[in-house]
Amino acid sequence: MSLAVALRHRQGDFTLDVDFAAPEGVTVLYGRSGAGKSSVIGAVAGLVRPEAGRIAVGARTLFDSAAGTDVPVHRRRAGVVFQEPRLFPHLTVRENMLYARRVTGRRGAGALDEVTQLLGIGALLDRRPRTLSGGEASRVAIGRALLSEPEILLMDEPLAALDEARRAEILPYLERLRDHARMPILYVSHNLGEVARLATHLVVLEGGRVVRAGPPETLLADPSLVHLLGLREAGSVIAARVAAHAGDGVTELSISGGPLYLPRIEAEVGTALRVRILAQDVLLATKRPEGLSALNVLPVEVVSLRYGGGPGVTAQLRAGEDLLLARITRRSTDALGLREGMRCFAVLKSLAVAPTDVGGPG
Amino acid sequence: MEALGPETWQAVALSLRVALVATLLSLPFGIGIAWLLARRDFPGRGVLNGLVHLPLILPPVVTGYLLLLLFGRQGPLGGLLHDLFGITLAFRWTGAALAAAIMAFPLMVRAIRLAFEAVDPRLEAAAATLGASAPRVFATVTLPLIAPGIVAGAILAFAKAMGEFGATITFVSNIPGETQTIPSAIYAFLQVPGGEGAALTLVAISVAIAMGALVASEWIGARIARRIRG
The missing domain is CATH 2.40.50.100 (RNA polymerase II/Efflux pump adaptor protein, barrel-sandwich hybrid domain)
Incomplete structure (x- = not known):
């Protein structure tokens, strides 16, 4: 299954005009701030309504301006990990993790154990979000999104708010997630270290357009992209x-x-x-x-x-x-x-x- | 202070009933209108906001008189209620509850609206991505987060309803056992020689109820806040 995104969206005098596919594995959407990365995530999740375009997961159309299709957010089966963890403060970690089950009535057998183990958050289940460290809260947010049994996972710079040590703490979990979850993961980042660690597919955005897309080994070793990726980071x-x-x-x-x-x-x-x-x-x-x-x-x-x-x-x-x-x-x-x-x-x-x-x- | 006569007790019981009914029945409307004002942009939003706040600014007697014009037996709404449902408000305790509810409404809406505005809409967006429909998001995220505001608004409204005098006496008069609440009873006692004792007793009861409500609201508010903050 693959996520296909083609959309045009105007925000002020900035126009986003992208067309790319995200196969199973981690597709990193790379670009500087203001390149329109978060708007893409918003559009796929259904939180931002693009002016025109088509978004589909496999054969399931989520948005199609020509056909008038616009599946509401809660029916898109798109798990989102935002820049901030956005945990519900009035619920425990366990209740946060099981929130999707509670509101949808779906039951994934044994999934909670599996996910808590994958992310190493078993010991946190009875805690309140307020008492978690930044890295722990990020992992819980990832687990909560996974437990909603999504067909695609959207991650909007989930590590951006964390310091270097916390990033290093979470990256191995994300690698494990990439290797276990058989679904397209769209991962927004402007950190080349994350790209190098996680990407199985890379889409480079600049000024609201896709400049290049392809395997990271090829793109990261392409001298013509060095100015875009940053001289010191290349x-x-x-x-x-x-x-x-x-x-x-x-x-x-x-x-x-x-x-x-x-x-x-x-x-x-x-x-x-x-x-x-x-x-x-x-x-x-x-x-x-x-x-x-x-x-x-x-x-x-x-x-x-x-x-x-x-x-x-x-x-x-x-x-x-x-x-x-x-x-x-x-x-x-x-x-x-x-x-x-x-x-x-x-x-x-x-x-x-x-x-x-x-x-x-x- | 002297021993309480049956009339005094009646006034206390009636006040509690009027304030409780006024608060509970207006609460759903208070939450709904607070939500509209906090979250929605629609034509007439300013007018609605003005209408809600009107009783706060108008002399209570004017509000009471307007209620009498609207809800009196000959009034357009009062006539309708009477013919359709057999409900009479004027000069009844139910009318006192309506007057109290209307006078307390701005305070209730204000407190709940502030609570709505303090809820991070990003949490609601996150809930939607997890599969919650809009009503589910409201019930499972928004409502629990504004609970302290609802409690605060309800207590404020209850206290205001207990003390309402001007609009009540204008709309439903001062009938012992039917519409004579604590304030109207105090007023009545002060009109007759030798009534100061009974009036003072009622004053003391008023203070006690108000303090009790305040303490209860603090306690409930703190409990909810603790649960929300974790």
């Missing part, structure tokens, strides 16, 4: 597998381009992971460097060089079957005589890769 995502844990705290991963040494990752040998490598953390050398503290030196081939208006150049590199990005200066590019097709070495400090840049495979 980086590619590559698939990896845990090969060994060394006694000195270094974990060896195997990627298609060779071994990758990172600070200890708490995962068993053989576990599949995805690793995000920021473009600004990658150095280039024309000869294999010696006497260097950086642990990772990967042989790569320059696929393309993209010159911006400023002093920087974005190089797209191929390491085995994976694509990497490197941000270097125009001066270095000239000094090294870099050109497309050239073989050279990419250097990466182990510690440059933050623990939050490593996640489940997706």
Whole structure:
């Protein structure tokens, strides 16, 4: 089943005009604030009525301006996780979680146990929302939406209000959710770290339009999107597998381009992971460097060089079957005589890769 | 203070009955109109708001006289009620309840409206996405959240209804056992020599009832607030 969204909506002098599909898995709707991401969520949920368009889940039409279809919010079966948890203050966590059952009379067998386990909120059930931490409240809100037995899940920057530590606490749960829930999840974000961790499909919005859509591995490694994604945030995502844990705290991963040494990752040998490598953390050398503290030196081939208006150049590199990005200066590019097709070495400090840049495979 | 005569007791019992009936019967309307004023934009909203607040600004005697014109046996509404349902309001305790309800209505609506405005509409939107229809959202989210406002509004209305004098005496007169509430009884006692004692007793009872209502409302309000805040 897939969610198909085509809509046009005007808000003041801003026009949203998008057309995309969200297959099963996590489709991240990425764009800067004001790109119209939340309006898309609102329109799919039925909270915002677009001027024109069509929204359908599989064969079920939720909205069709031409046919005059507009299914009311409470019949859309679209679970929404908002930016704020929006828990009902007069109900306990358990009552919040079971709210959808209470108002719809549907009964999912044993689902409460399953969801509380998935999200790690079993111990919170008798608490009141007021007594929860931000991260706990977010997880309860996600659980509440899941227990409404939705056909699609809409998440509107559910981590935006949380600090870095709380984000890191919730991301693993979202990865598990992605890997367990067999439904389209539309996830709005302007955080590339979340995109890299969660996305199985990526839709990039700018100025109310879809600029690009496709697999995140391809889009995140595309130099032409770097200006949109943010120079300091740009980086590619590559698939990896845990090969060994060394006694000195270094974990060896195997990627298609060779071994990758990172600070200890708490995962068993053989576990599949995805690793995000920021473009600004990658150095280039024309000869294999010696006497260097950086642990990772990967042989790569320059696929393309993209010159911006400023002093920087974005190089797209191929390491085995994976694509990497490197941000270097125009001066270095000239000094090294870099050109497309050239073989050279990419250097990466182990510690440059933050623990939050490593996640489940997706 | 002297021992209470049957007339005094009657006045106390009648006042309680009038105030209770006035409060309970006007509560659904109070909630409905507070909701309209807080949540809906419609033509005539300003007029409705003005009408609701009118009894607060008009001299009570004027309100009472208007009620008499409308609901008297010869009045357009009074005649209709009498012919269709056999209900007479003028010079009956039911009329006293109507007068009290109308005089107390602005206070009730104000308190409940404030409570409506304090409810975060985003919570109601969240409830809808979880599958709750509009009436369900109202019953399961909005109503519990405005409960303290409803209690406050009801207590205010009850207290106001207990003390209503001007509109009541104009509309339903001052008939012992039928329309003589505590205020009218105090007024009547003060008109006759030697009535100060009975009047003082009623004053003391009034103060006690008012204090009791206030304490009860504080207690109920605190309990509900605790339940809502968790």
